[in-house]
Every structure is written in C-alpha cells, then in structure tokens.
Amino acid sequence: MTGLNKWDMIRPGWEQDAEPLLAAGGHDPVLGKEAAWDALRLVRGEISEEEFYQKHHQAYLNEFGADMRPAVSVGDAAAPLDEPNYLSGMSRRAALKLLGAGVAGLFFTSWWARQTFGASPEEKPPAGPLPVQMGMVVDLENCDGCLVCMAACRGHNGTPAWTHWMYVIAFEDENGRVNTLPRTCQHCSNAPCVKVCPVGARFKRKKDGLVLSNFDICIGCRYCQVSCPYGVNYFQWAEPETQVHIESRDYRGRWVAGRPPKGVMGKCTFCPERQDEEETKGTAVCALSCPHNALHFGDMNDPNSSPRRYLEQKKQEKGYISTFRLLEEYGTRPNVLFIGQRPSPRARPVEGPVPIKNMGFMESGRAVIKGEHPWFLSAFGGQ
Amino acid sequence: MDEQTRTRHILKTLGRPTPKYFIFLLLGGAGLLWFLYAWSYQLQYGMAVTGLGDWGAGGGVPWGIYIGSFIWWVGIAHGGIIISASVRLFKLEAFKPVARMAELLTIAALSVAGLYIILHVGRPDRIVTSIIPAFPWRIHFSPLVWDVTVITLYFVMTGTYLLLTVRRDIHFLQKKLPAVFAPLYRLLLMGYHPSEDKKVERMVWWLALGIILMAPLLLHGGVIPWLFALLPSMPGWYGAIQGPQFLSIALTSALGAVLLIAYIFRRAYGWKDVLPDSAFRSLGSALALFALFFLWLQLQQIITGVFAPPLGVEESTAAKLHQPLYWAAIIPVGLVLLYLGAQWAIRSIFSITRTVVAGVVAVLAVFLEKVLFVVEGLMEPGFKLYQGVPGSYWPSWVELSSVVGAFSFVLVFFLVVAKVMPIVEVVEEEAGASDGHREMAELRLRTTPLGLRRAEK
Ligand code: SF4
Ligand code: SF4
Numbered sequence: 001m002t003g004l005n006k007w008d009m010i011r012p013g014w015e016q017d018a019e020p021l022l023a024a025g026g027h028d029p030v031l032g033k034e035a036a037w038d039a040l041r042l043v044r045g046e047i048s049e050e051e052f053y054q055k056h057h058q059a060y061l062n063e064f065g066a067d068m069r070p071a072v073s074v075g076d077a078a079a080p081l082d083e084p085n086y087l088s089g090m091s092r093r094a095a096l097k098l099l100g101a102g103v104a105g106l107f108f109t110s111w112w113a114r115q116t117f118g119a120s121p122e123e124k125p126p127a128g129p130l131p132v133q134m135g136m137v138v139d140l141e142n143c144d145g146c147l148v149c150m151a152a153c154r155g156h157n158g159t160p161a162w163t164h165w166m167y168v169i170a171f172e173d174e175n176g177r178v179n180t181l182p183r184t185c186q187h188c189s190n191a192p193c194v195k196v197c198p199v200g201a202r203f204k205r206k207k208d209g210l211v212l213s214n215f216d217i218c219i220g221c222r223y224c225q226v227s228c229p230y231g232v233n234y235f236q237w238a239e240p241e242t243q244v245h246i247e248s249r250d251y252r253g254r255w256v257a258g259r260p261p262k263g264v265m266g267k268c269t270f271c272p273e274r275q276d277e278e279e280t281k282g283t284a285v286c287a288l289s290c291p292h293n294a295l296h297f298g299d300m301n302d303p304n305s306s307p308r309r310y311l312e313q314k315k316q317e318k319g320y321i322s323t324f325r326l327l328e329e330y331g332t333r334p335n336v337l338f339i340g341q342r343p344s345p346r347a348r349p350v351e352g353p354v355p356i357k358n359m360g361f362m363e364s365g366r367a368v369i370k371g372e373h374p375w376f377l378s379a380f381g382g383q
Numbered sequence: 384m385d386e387q388t389r390t391r392h393i394l395k396t397l398g399r400p401t402p403k404y405f406i407f408l409l410l411g412g413a414g415l416l417w418f419l420y421a422w423s424y425q426l427q428y429g430m431a432v433t434g435l436g437d438w439g440a441g442g443g444v445p446w447g448i449y450i451g452s453f454i455w456w457v458g459i460a461h462g463g464i465i466i467s468a469s470v471r472l473f474k475l476e477a478f479k480p481v482a483r484m485a486e487l488l489t490i491a492a493l494s495v496a497g498l499y500i501i502l503h504v505g506r507p508d509r510i511v512t513s514i515i516p517a518f519p520w521r522i523h524f525s526p527l528v529w530d531v532t533v534i535t536l537y538f539v540m541t542g543t544y545l546l547l548t549v550r551r552d553i554h555f556l557q558k559k560l561p562a563v564f565a566p567l568y569r570l571l572l573m574g575y576h577p578s579e580d581k582k583v584e585r586m587v588w589w590l591a592l593g594i595i596l597m598a599p600l601l602l603h604g605g606v607i608p609w610l611f612a613l614l615p616s617m618p619g620w621y622g623a624i625q626g627p628q629f630l631s632i633a634l635t636s637a638l639g640a641v642l643l644i645a646y647i648f649r650r651a652y653g654w655k656d657v658l659p660d661s662a663f664r665s666l667g668s669a670l671a672l673f674a675l676f677f678l679w680l681q682l683q684q685i686i687t688g689v690f691a692p693p694l695g696v697e698e699s700t701a702a703k704l705h706q707p708l709y710w711a712a713i714i715p716v717g718l719v720l721l722y723l724g725a726q727w728a729i730r731s732i733f734s735i736t737r738t739v740v741a742g743v744v745a746v747l748a749v750f751l752e753k754v755l756f757v758v759e760g761l762m763e764p765g766f767k768l769y770q771g772v773p774g775s776y777w778p779s780w781v782e783l784s785s786v787v788g789a790f791s792f793v794l795v796f797f798l799v800v801a802k803v804m805p806i807v808e809v810v811e812e813e814a815g816a817s818d819g820h821r822e823m824a825e826l827r828l829r830t831t832p833l834g835l836r837r838a839e840k
Binding site: 162163164167169171181183192195196197198199200201217218219220221222223225226227228229230231232233234235236237238239262263264265326327330343345346347348349 | 430436440503507513517520525614615617761765771
C-alpha cells in the first residue's frame, strides 16, 4: 500500500483535509484521527462498542480532562466511575473551567438584572423635566391633633376600625414638648415595600409616583408591612364590614383604591381615583378636610403645585423654616416633607389632645372578629 | 453482627403493625383532624382569628408563630439533609445508620414548612396564580421569592436523592417487602436495573456535594435569614450575623430531632445493633458543637447590642434581655452544652436517654428563640414614635393548633413510611467496593471536618 496510509481508507486525501480542522480545534490531531479511524471500524463492526470506548479513554482524559462518553457504564473496574471520589475523574483544569463558567454566569445574570430592573434614579438621572411625584407638605406648626383627617380618610375609603391609613401621632420629647404628626404612607421613591413584594402587587405608579397595592393579586404575605420602616400598612384581617362605595379601579383597570378585600394588604393610597379624574386631580381627601391648613397635597416636583407654593410662601413669611423627612437614613427617599421640629430620637408617644380611642377606633383586628366563637371557647367564656 | 441479621432487624419495621402502632396512628390522625378544623376556621373568618395584628399604630405583630415555625421546620429540613449528605461526602460512618431517617425527616419538615407559608398568607387561594406569573421579574428583588425558589429546588433535590438510594434497597429486598405495596414498589423501581447502581452512586455523590455547598451558603445561612437580615426597619433583625446564627439553629434542631426519632425507633424495635450507641454519641457531640456556635453568636449580638449601640439596636437588645422567655431559651441550651460537653470529655457518663433528652431540650429551646426573634423584632421597630402603643402578641388557639398539626403530620409520615420502606439503608454503600476504595474512604474519615470518630467495626 505504497503512498496510501490507513487514513486514506477513510477517504483518499482525508488526512490532508482533516488535519488543519483538528489542529484548529486546539486539541491533539493524532488522537482525533485515531478516534475517527476507530469510529469507522466500529461502524463496520470490526470492533465492539466496549473496545471502542475503552481504547482512547485515557487519552481522552489527558486531553479533555473528562470523558463523558458512555464508556464509563460498560462496567470496567478500572473506569474512573468506580472511584469513591468522582472529582478525580475530572482534571483540576476542567473542574476550574466549570466553576469559572458558573461564576461568570452568575455575574452576568446579576449584571443583566441590574441593567434591566435595578437602576435607581441616582445612577440614571432622568433626562428632561422631572417626573410627576405626588407628595405632601405637612405643616406641624398648624396641626393641632383634631383627628379630622383620620375620620375623613376612614369615611372616604371605608377602611375597617383598626386601620389608620392616616394616623396622627402625638409625641413628647425629652424636653417635655408635645407635638402632633399626621403620618400617611410616604410614597417613597425607593420603597422597600415595592422591592420585597413577592408577586409585584405593590408597585410605584409611573404616572404620578403613587405607591399602590394591586388588591387583585396580593397574596397577603405581609412582607411589605414588615419591610416598611414607617408602619403604615394595615392588613384586612377579616371580612370587611363596609362595602366598597367608591370607584375603586385606577385608569388602567387595576383595583388599587378603597379598602382592600379580606386577606389583602392596604395602606394610604393618596386617593388614586381622584388623581385619575380631571376635576379632582391633585387633591386628597385628608388634605381637603384639614381645618387647620396643615396638609398640602400635590406634585412635589412642580414649583407651582400647592405644597411647593405653600412652602415658598411660608419661607418668605418667616424668613427661615425648618423642614425634615421621616427616617431618611433608611434610604427610602420619602415624598412627604414636614415643616417644624424633627421629633428627637427619644421622643415617645403620648395621649393627644383628642384621644384616638374616643373616635371609636379599636386597637387590633382581633377585636372585630365576626362569627361564632368555636364551641370549646364559648364553653370557657370566650376568647 | 452479620449482614443478614442486620437486614432482618431493619425489616422489622415492615412487619404486621402492633396495637401500639395503631394507637400512635390514631393520635396522629386526630391531631391532623384537629388542625384541619382550626385551619378551616381561619379560612372562614380570616386571619383575625390569629393573635396577629398590624405593627405600629396597631400595636401588634404581623408575623408570628407561623413564620417562626416556618423557619424552624426549614432549619430541621436543612440540617437533616446536611447530616445525610455528609455521610456520603465525608463518609461520616457514625451518622450512617441515621442517614435515611434524616432524609425522610427533611422531606417531612420541608412539607410542613411549605404548609406554614400557606397558613401564613392571607390569600392562599392566590399563591399559584400570583407567584408564577410574577416570578421572572420578582426573583430579582424579593427575598421571599428567593426562599420559595430555593425551597422548591431543595424539595426536588432531596426527593431525587431519597428516591435514588431507595430504589437499590427495594430491588435488593424485593421478596421480603410487604406484598400489599407491590404496585408502589413497581412504580418506584420503574426502569431500574442493578447496573445503574454505579451511575446512581455517582449522581448521589454530586447531589450530596450540591446540598453541602448550597445548604450553608444559600439556604439556612442565606435566603432564610435574609428574609429578616436585609430589613433595616427592624433593628433586631438587621445585620450580617443572622446567616451564621440561623445555620447554627438549623443544625442544632436537626441533630436534636434526628436523635429523638432514632431513639424512638431503637426503643420500638430493640435496634441496639442497627442504631448503635456510637451513633447517639456522635450525634450528641455534634449537637454540643452547634449549641456552642448558637450561644457564641447570641453573645456576639448581646455584646454589640449593649456596649455602644445605636438607639434602635440598644432598645431591641434591652427588650430581648428583659424578656423572660428569651432566657427560657438560652439557659437550657447552655445546660445542654454543659452536659453534652461533659459527656464528650468523660466517656463513662454517656447515656442514650440523657443525650436524647438534651437533644429534645435544645430543639424546643431554639424553637422558642426563633419565634421570639420574629416577634421581638417586630415589637421593637426602628421607628420609635410608636413605642408604647399598647399591644401584645400571643398565639391564638388556631395558631397553636398548627403546631399540633405539624407534629402530627410528621408522626403520621414516619408511621406510614416505616411500613412501606426500610427506614435504615440496607444495602451498604460500599458493598462490593475494592480494598483500595475502602482505604480511600478511611483516609477521608480521619480527616472529616467534624473530627467525629468512626463507628466501631
Ligand atoms: S411609607 Fe412604607 S408603605 Fe409607603 S411607600 Fe414607603 S415603604 Fe412603602
Ligand atoms: S402583602 Fe401583598 S402587597 Fe404586601 S408584599 Fe405581600 S403580596 Fe405584596
């Protein structure tokens, strides 16, 4: 067979064609050729499958660091599978490569997730005019703790007795100064409640920056409630006593306004049903109800909005005013601005001018459970 | 003891049930029924039937014993599978007799944990319809979704792991197994061929590796504590220590639970040979180690919480230290550590009963600590203007019934499984391995991370 080698038995000239291809792969071309040759013999039935897999097993291991061909199941005692430590069947290089690929994959997905979902406005300053962000300027110097706003909110939204979407906190600091602070949801720009919600029921509305709950999909896990630093969330612990009496869906048809159904989380909404109507846009029921001009609701990014004008006017009248936002140190970027003294870290709640109990508000959802007590509790005089 | 006697002893569980067996089954069944009644009550009247409430102006806590139990059961599950995986990976021979019990415990405990999530949420009817469509984007943010994901993954991994190892046993024992369950065995053995054992062994090894890597880094040292540790709103929760702290609790409670289960089986079937003293001794020593970790990490938190802490941490630490129930959790763990430590040093005072009692005390103590952790964290929020709003939390009868239900479920689970499959692995993993492999295995034994002694031959 002069001039002919065994490669030519595959196809004359095969070696010349195959070699550059095999070399380009970066692996041993001789092994490649031998394996190809044996594959041919296997097809012709000259060697058994078992022999075929065994023949180059060691060479495969040396070259690729692993041999994933079915060889290993053919039951040879020396095959690497029998070794108790299977890592040894894989070269360190291959294992490291695998690990490297895994780590790179992790980095890539996290980078991608950040690009796609995570960029906060600090990193990407919005181009053009500032987005609409509804918020409030609360003048603590005007508030006298009459609780009219609380009653108005409850009346409007039909929330149950134990909830205080608007809650006027009366507190005393270490110098004995008593003050009242109306607390709504802060409709944070970096809201932890939105971040933690497992189903995306809690969301920030692009249109006007309201933080809302989609009552149709909330599963009632109460994670938003524990993650919010302000304690503004109120769960619907039992079947609500009141029926929905306002148009509760927003402009996109999402059920976000009014009191939530049983087993779902609610909180101060900044009246989305009003923001969606031309005539009532830019007003909130609590702010309208306040007899002392303490609550000013509107777009915090618009210098002509009612809260911004009020702020400007007060600054001009007094020459200097002190303002603060609540718990800014948590990085939530709240959108309610208070005029007055920041409560000191050691300030503690006291009974206000109008005690909240007098309003017929109850302390906890437990108090309003409806339905029969189970027989064994009634037998012992109830819960 | 030769293989055959051992196998015969192991198969005792599969025999005809005794009257005592039925009594336990009835008890478990009654507990489950009671729980179902309580649950239906909750479904009918809403979460108001729990002792939970809104924090802040409501003065209550929105997360209570349901979430506390959830973490605890997940901890047992994770600890259990770590025990079992370490047998395969590090050839911890001393734990080998309890490996399958630990796997079964993992399955049971994970089921209970999943049930607690369903119990906890206000709208269980929406779990599937809400979570699945939102999953692809919420997975990037919500620690709760991380939890659900990893627990599901874990359930699949543990199930596969158990199934793979059980098939070999069932095939090996075929004729000796109760004929009534033949269809089940046929199902489990679908496509089985003895030649797969080698490959299966390899798969199980990789699964064990995955479990050992994932459990501490991702699970009980990861997503479960992150549920709390990532929230600055509650100073009692926030911070990097919760990862190791949770892991120490997981392992403590899993070791305690396995001790108890092994003890019950040993008593019931006279398994002095199948579950030798050495297994209990090793479990006890490991328990002491993790109890020590637990206490050490508690100490870290107390010291940083009282020396020069920021206000929120100061108040939450003070509240914790003034809570008698906190000490009712910490002191018993300390005593358990003292006793097990002494037993480890002075071998002659070893007693199985005392070891098991110590284990049970430790498990209950960390349960109390975990529930307190959840509740106290919420009672002491960073926002101090609510402090002093009247309110308290005590689990209602519905919530307490869930605890009864959970234990009953695990009891019934073990009663049923014990009649269906061998509760201890029959086919020795190394059977048929060459001498060289045995040497390898022994070499690795001497270098096990826990330094546990190999069971006497
Ligand atoms: S105040 Fe609380 S509920 Fe409102 S947006 Fe901020 S974090 Fe969310
Ligand atoms: S309670 Fe509802 S809105 Fe809040 S985090 Fe859970 S699913 Fe989201």
